[in-house]
Amino acid sequence: MGGVCRESDYIRELGDGTVIVDRGPMLVSISASNAGMPVSTCARQGAKKALEVLETLATFRNVIVQKVSEIASVEALPPVVRKMVLAARKFGDPETTPLIAVAGAGADEVADFIYNTGRVSKVLVNNGGDIAIRLRDHEIVKIGIKTDLTEKGITHIMTVTAKSGIGGSLPVVLGGEVLPKALQMLL
Numbered sequence: 805m806g807g808v809c810r811e812s813d814y815i816r817e818l819g820d821g822t823v824i825v826d827r828g829p830m831l832v833s834i835s836a837s838n839a840g841m842p843v844s845t846c847a848r849q850g851a852k853k854a855l856e857v858l859e860t861l862a863t864f865r866n867v868i869v870q871k872v873s874e875i876a877s878v879e880a881l882p883p884v885v886r887k888m889v890l891a892a893r894k895f896g897d898p899e900t901t902p903l904i905a906v907a908g909a910g911a912d913e914v915a916d917f918i919y920n921t922g923r924v925s926k927v928l929v930n931n932g933g934d935i936a937i938r939l940r941d942h943e944i945v946k947i948g949i950k951t952d953l954t955e956k957g958i959t960h961i962m963t964v965t966a967k968s969g970i971g972g973s974l975p976v977v978l979g980g981e982v983l984p985k986a987l988q989m990l991l
Contacts, residue, residue: 814826815851817848822842831932832931832932833929834851835926835927836928837925838926839925846921867889867902868903869903871900872893872900875902883913887909908936910931916936918938936971937971943965946963
């Protein structure tokens with residue numbers, strides 16, 4: 805049974821105001837709040853933005869699968885694709901493709917979009933393990949770090965504030981593989 809898919813087929817809201825986007829290769833959770841109160845309307849707008857980002861990536865697939873050494877100019881590329889290319893270039897390996905930064909760039913794009921509305925003081929976007937954090941005022945995020953994956957508990961807790969200078973994508977990576985259990989958000 806065929807038919808047209810709607811945005812609502814890919815977006816669902818959880819009881820705490822978190823919004824989930826689940827479409828194809830993309831699984832994103834979005835949390836937006838202001839002074840501790842969820843702002844689910846902004847999270848839903850962010851979910852729509854995430855779907856737009858996915859469309860942009862599909863449109864520019866031919867670019868993001870190229871080795872960075874083969875991509876001459878980034879000026880004409882959309883911001884999310886440009887960010888991916890520039891991040892891949894920082895690796896210093898000409899064989900690297902922009903896909904290395906796909907989850908982080910997507911998370912950043914959505915987090916910036918929500919944060920720039922001015923209606924929220926805290927945004928968390930988890931795109932496949934890459935987490936973009938945006939904080940304003942006195943908001944904090946506590947990040948649990950697990951240094952030994954054979955152990956059950958968190959070994960360190962890091963407090964991130966607006967003044968910490970952490971706002972870009974925070975990859976959840978260990979040994980080159982995404983390990984979401986290695987880093988757990990403590991809200």
